[in-house]
Amino acid sequence: MLSSKVILLIAIPVFCALSLVLKENFPFSHYPMYSDPDPISAYYHLEDAEGKALPLTQLTGVRGPNLGKILRKRLSDQAKKLDVGVKSLPREAVDGVARDTLAYLRTQAKHSKQVLPEKLRIMFTTIQFVDGKVEEKREVFFAE
């Protein structure tokens, strides 16, 4: 019979290795959150055409951090499909991803019995520490 020591010395590395290889395949995960601290941080949020911020979770059930996760995952998949880096994706490919994401959010809003405004904007904000201040720069990532 194997001792608990030997079993765990095999099981723990196997589980860790599997998780690192399989990445985000529930119940496995490689837990990539905050794993690459950078001098620039960024996030996305949703606005209507007039620039009024929208409460994403209340309208779609999707939490704020997940909008960025959805966009990053779709952009990365698109980049793999086109065999380019995410930063080299052509504008039309990025717009396509944004359009698909908004379509998904509308489906989720319907599921939550909510209605999103006819025209939406996805905003992209970068955060940096400059001259002793936290500086945020906002730009339109995609507008319908």
Added chain:
Amino acid sequence: MKRLLHLLWTHLFPLPVVSGLEGALARVFTACIVYYFLPIFSPPTVQPVPVGMAHFVDLTWLGQASSFEIYRQVLIALLVVYASGIALPVVLPVLATAYIALYTLINSQGFTNHSHHILAVVLFSQALAALFYLRPKTGNWLKPSAGLRAWMLVAAQAGIASAYLISVFSKLWNSGFTWLFRSHYIALDMVKTMRQNYYSALDPRYATEPPNVVWMLEHPFWTALLFDLGFFVEALIVLSVGTRKLAMIFGVGTICMHRSINYFMGLEFYQNESMLAVFFVNVPFVVAFLLGQRPMDRLKQTS
């Protein structure tokens, strides 16, 4: 050095004695926690970016309100049987699979919600331990044997510790092994998380700067030291698997780490904290101990 390694090897991964009462309390607490965090509303009826078993099985039927309600009741019934300790070698694998299926659909929406991973990992690890006891004459059909009780505790601890260890490997790998020296930039992620929380519901509680963020960015050395402490807790918790006192120390340390992240970033880790309280801080053991069940010895070092 040789002596240190010998000492480490001698004390690594013991199989503790788990009394019947402690085992029962651990199952009841786990079942209650899993039940508490079960979704009330049906998940989405689509799986646009399938993950895990959704690659092979269409799980969208779980999102239909009528089937979800029945599924939820079945899950609750399985949790009750799990808590009772009856037929664990069969009930646990079924419960783990059913639970994983539900959250696989939830995580097949193009983004990952990591809140429920730890509960799935605990059920999955315990199910593997229980499957080992799926043999006739092991005496685990009406109530779990001493061996199964011990392995359910150790398997849960190993699953939880592995999750933290994986996070350590990802930090090292994704940062090109520079995480420890750049961890102070997480202060910027604290701002990001506050903003994301704000835009979730336009909640004015999150419309401010996280506490001390400017100080943190002005003092990178001390900030990195603070975050690196958490890194080492995550990396070393695995050494406490199977122990009592060390597990309690690491359990409390890891809960403190989650609480401090909650304070600075507004991120919640209730599932992680509750699993740490049950399996590392050993709340069921403490309660059983106070009620007079004091099994301090280790099980014989065989499975």
